[in-house]
Amino acid sequence: MALITIAGFPASGKSSRAHQLKAALDARIQGHDAPFKRVAILDDNALGLSRACYDESKLEKPARAALFTAIQRQLAPDTVLIVDSLNYIKGFRYQIYCAAREMKLRTCTMFVVANPELCRQWNSSRQDGNAYAEQTLDNLLVRFEEPSSMVRWDAPLFTVTSDDDDVPAAQIWEAITKGNLKPPNSGTLAVAKAPADALHVLEQTTTALASAIMSASAAQPTGGLTIVATSSGIKASITLPARHITLSELQRLKRQFVTVHKKAITLGTTERGGVDWSEESVANKFVEYVQEHL
Template sequence: MPLIILTGYPCSGLTHRAHQLSTLLSSIQDSLTDTTTSKGRYKFHIVESHDASHPRIVYDTARSEKEARAVVYGRVKRALGKDTFVIVDGMNYIKGWRYQLWCESKAATTTCCVVHVGTPIDQCTANNEARIRKRERKEKGTEKEEQQEANKDSETAETEASPTTDDDEEPYPRELLENLIFRYEEPTTHSRWDKPLFTVPWSDPTPPAEDIWTALTGTPIPKEQSTTDNTTPLTTTTPTPQTASTTTPSLTSKRTSGRAALPRPKIIPHQATIQPTTTDPSALHAFEKRTSEVISALRTFSLENPSASAAIANSSAGITIPVPGATTSVFIPAEALASTPTDELAGAGGILALPRLQRLRRQWVGMNRAYLGQGHARGQKGLEVEQAADAFVRFLNAEFEGVEG
C-alpha cells in the first residue's frame, strides 16, 4: 500500500534502484516476520514508465508525454491496493506530477515517500552514450567491433564506480537527453508532497532501505534484526560456552517474536483528496419540488389577497402565510410592505411578485446544492429533504425582514 516515487535525471540508474528497493524491502520484511504464510505481509509491485508501446521518445511532444503519463497514473491507481508496496520507476521530473501521485496516495489512505537518485549529469550522459554504442553494436552485428568496444568499456569501468551491471535499457536521443535534464524539477523538503525525501548518491551501493521501511510502515527495525549490520565491536570479549548458551536463545526469541500481521500506519486524508459521498440522484429534484410548493402557496395567497393594506388589516405587525410541508410560516413585516413601491403583493415591484420569488428560490437551491445528503466539511451532516421546506421558509423570512426601500 505505501507508495515510493523515484525521481532523477534520465539514465541515472532509476530502474536499477527500483529493483534494489524491492529486493531490500522484501528481505527486511522476511527478517521481521518469520512466517511462511502471506497473511499480513506486503507485496511489492514496480510500475514502469516505459514499455514497447511507450518508448522514451514520448518526451519529444507534449501530447505523447501526457498520454504516457496517463497510462502510468492508471497503473499506479490500480496497484495501490491493500498490503502492496508500489514503486514508481521513472524520472518523475515534474513536481506537479509528483503532487498528483501524492494526492492519490492520500486518497488511498496510505503513506508516500520520494527517493531521489542523485546521479551527476556527466555520469548520466556517459551512461546514455554507452547505451547508444551498445545499440549500434547490435545493429552492426560484427564480433570484432563488439570485442573492441567491450575492452573499452572494461577499461572505463575500472575508473568509474557504476551501480549497474548489465544495462540493456533503451537510450535517449542526445538532444532529448539534454532537454530533459534542463526541464528537470528537483525535489525539495519545502514541498509537502516531496517529504519524506531520501537521496541516493551514485557512489552508494544500496539505498537506505531500512529508513524507507520505517518511514512508510512506522515499524522501527531492531538493531539485532538489521540486514546490513554484520560487524561486531572490537571491545566485545569472546563469551564462554556457558555465556554463549545463555545469550543465544535471547537473540532467537527476538527474531521469532515477529507478528504475522505487520502494523499499518493510519493515514487521514485531507479535504482535497476525500471522495464525496454518493447521494440520492433524486435529492435535487425533491428540493426543487419542496421549494416549488412553498412558492405556489405564496402565489395562491397573493391571488386571494391582492392588496397589501387589506391583508395587513387583521394584524398590524405583518402578514403570516402558512405553507405546506413546513412547521413555520412565512412572515412579512409591516415595514417591508411599506417599503415596496406598490400596494399590490404580486404586482410589478410587489414583495410577492413571481419573478422575485423565483429568483430567491433559485438562489437558495444553488446555495444548498453542495449539502444534498452530505456536509460540506468532513463528518458534518448535510441537509435532508424533509428539512428543505423549513430551511427555505427561514431563508425567505430573512430576505423579507431585510427589505429596504
Template sequence: MPLVILCGLPGSGKSRRAEELREALSAQEEEEGGGGEERRVFLVAEGEAAAGGGGGRAALRAEAERRLSRRDVVVVDAGNELKSFRYELYCLSKQAGTPHCLVLCPGGAPRPDRPALEAPDPRHRWDRPLFAAPADPARPLPLPEIRAALFERRPPPANRSTRAQPLQAAAFLHQLDRLTQDAVAALMAAQRGGAQPGQLVPLAVDGLGQGSPGLLLRRPVSLAELSRLRRQFLTYAKMHPGEGEGHLPRLGSMFLQYLNSNLQ
C-alpha cells in the same frame, strides 16, 4: 498502499534502486511473520506503462492509480523530472489516503528527448519526505527511514484539491474549459500590461466566484506553460466525477491554487 516516487536523470540508476526497494520491502513483510494478508510491491515503470496503452506521463499516472490499494506498495520507476507531475502523483496518494515518499537518484545525464530536471524541494509537501540515494551504487538506500515514512506515518488528510469534483454534464465540462481558458487569457493580458514578478494579479473571470484572491506572479510565465498546466488540471478533474454545476466557483478556485503551486 504507500507510494514511492523515484526521481532522477536518465542513467542515474533508478531502475536498480526500484528493484532494491521491491526486494527490501517484500523481505520486510516476510520478516514480520506469516499471518495476515500478504503485502505486494508493484513496480510501475514509465516504458511499460506507455506500452500497455496510452502514452507518456498520462499512462504512467493511470497505471499508478490502478495499482494503489489498501495493502500494496507502488514504486513509480520513472524520471519524474517535472514538479507538476510529482504533484499529480502526490494528489493520487492523498486521494487514496496513503503516505508517500520521494527517492532522488543522483548522477546521470540530461537527454534532449527528456524534460529538464526540476530538482525536488522538501519545502514542498509533494516532495517530502525526500530521501537521497547514495551516489555509490554499492551503498544501500536508507531503508529503515523509508520504511518508517511508509508504514509508521499517518497519511495526509484529504483536502479540496483531492476530493472528487463535480463533472457530469457536457455543458458543465464546457463551462470549466471556458473558465480555465479565460483565467489563462487574463493572466497573459496582465503580463502584457506590465504585471511584474512578486505582484498579485487579480483575475476578474466569470465563474471564479466573489472574492477570488487572484494569482501571485512569481516569475514571467509563457502561454505554452500555462496551457500545459491547464490541460493537466482538466485531465485530473475529468477523472473524478461528482455532483454537478453548483461547484464551478470551487473548481475555479482549485485551478488558481494549482497554478500557484506549480508556477514557483
C-alpha cells in the same frame, strides 16, 4: 497503502535502486506483521513506453498520461507502489501526490543522484536497447526539476547517491508505515449531489407555505403575528411584522429563495452535503428567509 516516487536524472540508476528497495521491503513484509501484502514496481517498460517517447513533447505527453492512469489503477490500500520513471517535472510529482492523498495513502520520494557525465557514460554503455538518444538525454538533463524536502509533495525525501551501496530502506519503511497520513485535498472530494426530486420539493413546499402565510396574514392583518403554516403535514412557525403583507411581496421573496437554491441544485454546490433537501428543512429555511426580509 503507500506510494514511493523515484526521481533522478535519466540513466542515473533509478531502476537498480527501485529493485533494491523492492527487495528490502519484500523482506520486511515477510518478517513483520506488515499492513501491506505486496510491493509493486511500475516503470515505462511495463507500459511498453520506449525511450523514444521523450524525443518530442507530442509523444511525451500521452506517455506521461498513460503512466498516470496506470498509477491511479494500481494504487491500493494493501500495496506499496514504487513509481520508477523519470518523474522529472515537479508538477507531475504533485499530480501523483494528490492521487495518493485522495486514496489516503502515505507518500515519500527517493532522489537518485548521479552527475550528468556519469549518466551519459551509463547511457552510452547500455546494450538492452533502452538507451536515450544523445540529444534527448541532454535535453532531459537541462529540464530536470530537482525534488525538494521543503515542498509537501516531495517530502519526506530520501537521497541516494551513486556511491551508496544500498537504499535507506529502514527510513523509507518508517515513512510509509508510521509517517503522517494527510487527508485528501478538499478540492478533490466528491461533492454530494442533491436528490432527484429536490427541485420539485423546493417549488411545491415554498408555494404552499407562501399561500399559508398569506391566508394567516389576511385573517389577522394587524400587529405581530406568530402562525403555524401547514402544508402536506409540514409545520413551520413565523413571526410577521405589524403591517399588511402583500401577495406580490411574498411571491417576490419566494422567487428569490427558489432561484438561489435552484442554482445550488443544478450546479451541484450543495455545501458538500451540508444541505438537507427534505420538505421540513426547506420549509424551515424558507420561513426564516421570509421573516428576515420582511
